[in-house]
Amino acid sequence: MTRYRGYLIDLDGTLFKGEEVISSGLRFIDELEKRGLAYLYFTNNSFRKPEQVAEKLQGFGYPATPDQVVTSAQATAVYLQNRLGAPSVYPVGGKGLKDALTEVGCRFTEHHPDAVVVGIDPSFTYDKMKTACLAIRAGAKFFATNGDLMLPSDEGLLPGNGSLCAGITAATGVQPTFIGKPEQPIVDYALSRLQTSVQETLIVGDNLLTDIQAGVNSGMDTLLVFGGVTTEEEYRKSSIQATYSVYDLMEWNFI
Numbered sequence: 001m002t003r004y005r006g007y008l009i010d011l012d013g014t015l016f017k018g019e020e021v022i023s024s025g026l027r028f029i030d031e032l033e034k035r036g037l038a039y040l041y042f043t044n045n046s047f048r049k050p051e052q053v054a055e056k057l058q059g060f061g062y063p064a065t066p067d068q069v070v071t072s073a074q075a076t077a078v079y080l081q082n083r084l085g086a087p088s089v090y091p092v093g094g095k096g097l098k099d100a101l102t103e104v105g106c107r108f109t110e111h112h113p114d115a116v117v118v119g120i121d122p123s124f125t126y127d128k129m130k131t132a133c134l135a136i137r138a139g140a141k142f143f144a145t146n147g148d149l150m151l152p153s154d155e156g157l158l159p160g161n162g163s164l165c166a167g168i169t170a171a172t173g174v175q176p177t178f179i180g181k182p183e184q185p186i187v188d189y190a191l192s193r194l195q196t197s198v199q200e201t202l203i204v205g206d207n208l209l210t211d212i213q214a215g216v217n218s219g220m221d222t223l224l225v226f227g228g229v230t231t232e233e234e235y236r237k238s239s240i241q242a243t244y245s246v247y248d249l250m251e252w253n254f255i
């Protein structure tokens with residue numbers, strides 16, 4: 001088995017499930033630490049700030065620091081900075097997104113923004129949708145932190161950011177540029193933080209359509225762990241295939 005120097009590790013469904021820690025995730029991270037391997041916590045969630053994500057992980061017993069967290073909000077902000085300078089933005093989303101955009105120098109406006117950026121927003125309203133749609137119709141570029149249509153929760157599957165964006169697309173005819181998993185920009189951003197190459201880095205996750213597809217899209221090897229979003233039955237029928245699959249992270253052989 002190849003020795004990977006860097007690991008990009010999904011959170012929900014991989015290291016914890018809802019409010020419950022996945023104990024083999026703790027042992028997996030412990031092994032990475034012992035072996036001195038580079039790794040980052042790799043999430044499509046744009047709502048929380050890296051500090052909040054790290055805090056949540058610490059609550060489960062993970063040795064997480066904010067600088068080990070890669071969010072789709074950070075990847076989106078850096079993408080905007082690289083492609084558009086620091087544009088004026090109408091943001092829809094949580095503090096994680098707004099802080100990331102502010103950090104790269106974006107200023108916020110409802111009036112003729114250069115870009116509309118949409119991340120998951122539990123306070124999404126008709127008014128926000130209207131402002132976003134009018135801005136896009138007036139020429140603002142449309143970006144989405146991620147395209148997840150559904151968000152697993154204890155209540156069942158909730159509408160994800162992709163579903164909010166689908167409404168804006170329906171009203172404008174404009175598709176957003178998606179940044180998060182499975183798209184390339186978040187992988188490029190994560191690798192730049194991890195300082196490892198495509199060949200020596202492994203993406204680990206429970207979701208075939210985001211984590212594993214991200215690897216397929218970017219030419220990286222992947223490790224699918226069952227027990228989260230993707231079931232073994234779905235995986236067997238799918239045309240998307242991971243490099244490795246395990247029932248439990250403890251099956252992973254680091255050597």
Ligand SMILES: [Mg+2]
Nearest residue numbers: 010012013206
């Ligand atoms: Mg997951």
